[in-house]
Structures are given as structure tokens and as C-alpha cells.
Amino acid sequence: MQYEKTLLTVDEFCHYVGIGKTKARELISNPCCKYVVRIGRRVFIHKELFDNELKRNAKFQLTM
DSSP states (O other): OOOOOSEEOHHHHHHHHTOOHHHHHHHHTOTTOSSEEEETTEEEEEHHHHHHHHHHHOSSOOOO
16 A cells, blocks of 8 residues: 655655755745645645645646
8 A cells, every 4th residue: 555645854845846955945934835834843845735836836837
């Protein structure tokens, strides 16, 4: 049984998006981010919410 993670760590987010830690922390430090989940001092990125935000803000819609 294989499952897909819902919450990504900052390292996993960097690998998923293909950006460095500095740029990732810059993105998630914005208080308006709806895809950032903070649990204590730990920071996670909700993958589905991030994907939806990315699609919503995309300049071009790709269809496959």
C-alpha cells in the first residue's frame, strides 16, 4: 500500500519544486501563504494547497 504525503518538510518541498532552501524560506515566510502549516516551531507545506495555488497563479494553463 503506497500513499502520497500531504505535508512536506522544507527539504522535501525544495526537492519537489526544484528550488533552494533560501528561496523556499522566502516563499513560506509570507504570512498570506495558505499552504503553510506551522506546528510549534516546525514548518510544513500542504502539497495539495500549494499545487492549487500554483495552478491558480500560473500564466499559462497546460493540458495533457
